[in-house]
Amino acid sequence: MDLTFSPADEAFRLTARKWLADNVPADRAPYEGQASRDFALAWLARCNEGGWAGIAWPEAYGGRGLPPERLVIWYEEYVRSRAPSVLDCTFVALNHAGPTLIACGNEEQKAFHLPRILSGNSVWCQGFSEPGSGSDLASLSTTAVIDGDELVVNGQKIWTSYADIADYQELLVRTEKGSKRHQGLSWVICDMKAPGITVRPIRNMAGVSHFAEVFYDDVRIPLTNVVGALNDGWRVAMTTLGFERKTAAIGLQLELSVRVEDLILLAQAQPGSAMAERLAELRAETAALRAMTYRTLFRQPATTFDGSLVRLRFAELSQAIHQIAMDILGPDGLVDSHWTHDYLEAYSETIAGGTAEIQRNIIAERILGLPRE
């Protein structure tokens, strides 16, 4: 049981720290729209020039194939340098669509898309959730019918982040008529500029429109855009679960440590005060979240549901941290600031990607082996 970084690792850390100090933009990222796209792509392009894009991707596909300890070092330095949040409009491409293509895409798909992603030239969004199937993903009903060498898609997706500024979408559709649940789905690359697509941005409670409803009205997608086999979309969609441990979510989890340090400085709480006690507990919990993150990364073999515990802990801790931020800010919390913004955004943490309730079910049933309902 070790957490030992070699001299080479330490040198890598200093290189990363230096590069970040020289390159991290001084401005905060815009929250939405074209400005947020421009900012995120410019930052990704700069990272790519420095050799810091796709660090977890295999070298064969333009990445650096870094081992977990280097990922940890990179993201530690990343958040400590206050680099832009990893959860921007490049997140899906870098951490979900890209890895899925690497695992299941054909050579044409990979050759076309992967370089565009890494170089900061395309934005991807995810088209999984539907109005009637939020927590219950397998009940999705957007259909695709084969017509010649094309699929014709009709239906609706919702909660699609960055749909308004995305170039491509990883789209999960029902390609087998009458199929049930996980069967008969396909994972396809959808060009967001295709005729028949309508994007209706939805403003979230933080006042920002970065997700949207997407409507598909006879949208034609070439069959060559199917990733993996037709009707095998569920397996393709699940494929990245193994990769997920290695994604930029590490950076998201580590970022909370920096938040807590900032709050401790901001609060200047009297020793022994109620606020000091709450901050001490949050600091300990955030340290533990980091430890959980590393355990998920450095312990083998990983099980499919390993990430559920850390994911849920992250979500609830993030909310707790931002709630205390509002308590510390008092009247200043009412005025829009990054704290207030992040506080409001944090409400999505226990909802998006499976509600906290669903996550607890998964933990109870899949990890602890309790009977299904």
Add this chain to the structure above:
Amino acid sequence: MDLTFSPADEAFRLTARKWLADNVPADRAPYEGQASRDFALAWLARCNEGGWAGIAWPEAYGGRGLPPERLVIWYEEYVRSRAPSVLDCTFVALNHAGPTLIACGNEEQKAFHLPRILSGNSVWCQGFSEPGSGSDLASLSTTAVIDGDELVVNGQKIWTSYADIADYQELLVRTEKGSKRHQGLSWVICDMKAPGITVRPIRNMAGVSHFAEVFYDDVRIPLTNVVGALNDGWRVAMTTLGFERKTAAIGLQLELSVRVEDLILLAQAQPGSAMAERLAELRAETAALRAMTYRTLFRQPATTFDGSLVRLRFAELSQAIHQIAMDILGPDGLVDSHWTHDYLEAYSETIAGGTAEIQRNIIAERILGLPRE
């Protein structure tokens, strides 16, 4: 909307206060066994002599039939004088068995039992729960078969408080063979000295044996001991729900206020400290519990499930208060004291009489109207 006490009420308050000051025993009640019985019956007898036993019972049955505002005054003064906890071995008789007999018993039953209860000459226990039906009371399976003018009872009850020192038991048995759920049950008076009864005391986690398993091996009970109609036991058992608002549980709820005041003195917390903040919150919540208690009592019409909210709030608040007591005591909490004892006993609050989980279901389904599972 009023909470106004008349001059006569205030005079009643002073009378009660004076009587309590003169009569409340200096010693704490013993926790278990014959000593606890002797203590409780002596105290009840003394209350009865003073005219303070069965104050909510109708005058026709030896009570005082006091209106709710007088009950409130009595219990306020009762707990402020540090009188023995109302939750002793006389509780079932005074607050459950007695009122049930008054509502559903025949004249012989009433004439025999009610005076014995009020004068402190009999202890009752409750025989409802069974090993296989804790939360699911309607699934109980202890049977009673009619043989001549007697019922022959076989089966087992559990969590019967004070079974080891009780004279009588309110026993719920299945008198109709093959009946399901709430049908075919009967409510009978069981003499705890009848042959065939075996009581096995169960030590609880506070180290005290005040509940027990009771085994029935061909126990013969005269049919005249059936209260209400045969096979109508569920309705008889539910009959006291309406009375329950007026029981000594008021005293139990108010007692928490005194606990919190004691803790505030004990803690001597620095203003602004974490402990001071926790105590302030508990004090406010305890004030609110008192308000909820009065609302349940003084608002008409009462609904059947009115008490669920206050019952659950009481249970969880009681646990929170006693947990903080342990934090305040620190090393002294390890040594047996009434605080530590009550802390451990409080674990039963969210279990006995329907777990917190069941109570929440009831609140959601019966009060809020959410669909059944």
Add this chain to the structure above:
Amino acid sequence: MACDLNQNDEQRQILDAATALLEESFPVSRSLGDDQERIDKLAEFGAFALALDDDLGGTGFTLVEEVLLHVRFGRHIVPAGALAAPVAARIAAELGDNDLAREIATGQIAVSAGILAGDRLRTLDDTKAKLALVFDRRRLELVEIANADGETATGLGQGAELTEFPFVATTRIGASNSASILNVADLLVSAQLLGIAEAARDLAVSYAGMRRQFGKPIGAFQAIKHHCANMAISAEMLSAQLDMAAIAQRDSRDDAAFQTAAARLLAPRVALANARLCIQVHGGIGFSAEADAHRFLKQAHLLRQLGGGAAMLDLASPMAPHR
């Protein structure tokens, strides 16, 4: 007069009338701003004068009815100015300026609710008010802002419209730290927070009964059920305590300060907790600006800045043991 916690006929009538007005004029999902016209309707209704002395426009109701009315206001997210007005009228009267009190109570002069942030006064509603009632810990100050240069700003993720004034640029009218006025302010704030908590509960219960996932209403799942039950328990707790406190203050009982402090301490916790659970029960739509769940959360954040801060542990409890 005895112990009776039912609402009487008169109380029900005024509340029913208010609810009708609120449902028409203050739909929860209305967009921000332009509330002055609506506020004027409340003034016409007599909402701000409800419990004042007759010569100030009072209509014979008491603080208890006023508190119940503000619970309704909370359910409809009525701007905080509606809470500032009746408190400001009381302060004007205390200062001996009955004319001003009447003008405020009848809505001829509008009042904003404000808080201090450093050397700036921040009002929490965008009514074009002439006056602001400044909540400054255990002190309330009435100032004129009509001639001060205000800068508007949005807050809480486009969920609030604030106006900031250099505090020195305002004209001081007078201040109060009288216990009874502070208690009234705390009761009205608590009442509105209770309204939020109740409305959040009702919205969540209604959604849980309707929204289906996995083939049944989500309200059939225990996790959702228990969230709703928790909301109900919290709201009931606060509601009972608020009644207790309002009656104590109306009747000048010894425990009025204690009961009020308890209600005011619990109110923001209950409102925020229920608003949070309401968002969670709604899932994705709850996080969007399209459902109303977030509006309750934001209004709770605004209101909790107003007043409070009584030293709960320094007040004598009516249930302290004898000796």
Add this chain to the structure above:
Amino acid sequence: MACDLNQNDEQRQILDAATALLEESFPVSRSLGDDQERIDKLAEFGAFALALDDDLGGTGFTLVEEVLLHVRFGRHIVPAGALAAPVAARIAAELGDNDLAREIATGQIAVSAGILAGDRLRTLDDTKAKLALVFDRRRLELVEIANADGETATGLGQGAELTEFPFVATTRIGASNSASILNVADLLVSAQLLGIAEAARDLAVSYAGMRRQFGKPIGAFQAIKHHCANMAISAEMLSAQLDMAAIAQRDSRDDAAFQTAAARLLAPRVALANARLCIQVHGGIGFSAEADAHRFLKQAHLLRQLGGGAAMLDLASPMAPHR
């Protein structure tokens, strides 16, 4: 040496061997008292010397293995003396008394864990120990109690056997406030608390899968499921942090004090929370003394009195932002 959080073969072997011994000698449901013979078996096993220097009887293992061992101890509610011994041996060595250190490490001299209550020393186990290790905030003191007149008392509702000594009647041997020994003590306490949290989780899950109500296992109901999930999350959180801290302390990393303080702060909260949920999941039987649930709760109360108290906010975080 790299980043690898798996247990290696050697670690698994020693833990398996310890578990076999614990299952035989320390069944959770054993009655109180008479633990000295069992404790001797642990000493024979080498448990107290595990991570000491070779010349003190160490067997080449490190603090990390010792911490993992104490997690197992926690699962079996091994008396606190088993935690006092290895810490006391380190203090003896620090005082330069290697003979004493060896005698403690090999179990020839037994050590109780003690705390101060006013002018009295209270030991938390009824081993007939010659010495006591006194946990006095950020200071540890080794005293001889063999000749002091102890009075036994039960505690925690017949859940603990305590002995009280007038502190002046004990013979002082020496004290330590060295950071590394304090960290070791905090880590071993945290480890035992984690063991409690894990065992409570496992016991609850096992019962929930078995106990039937309303025609199905109670573990099929979401409320019970979510209780169990919460226990799993808490235990995992503490477990990860404890590994992190043990490695940091073993490797003398800069963040050892920070990581240890974090683990020690979380440990009693997690252990108490899981023990409470375990009782609740068990229902009536959980409240009785017949199930083991309450034993975990009581041991958590005992252990949380030992050590701790590092000023979490005064320690530098390894994740502080640059600049």
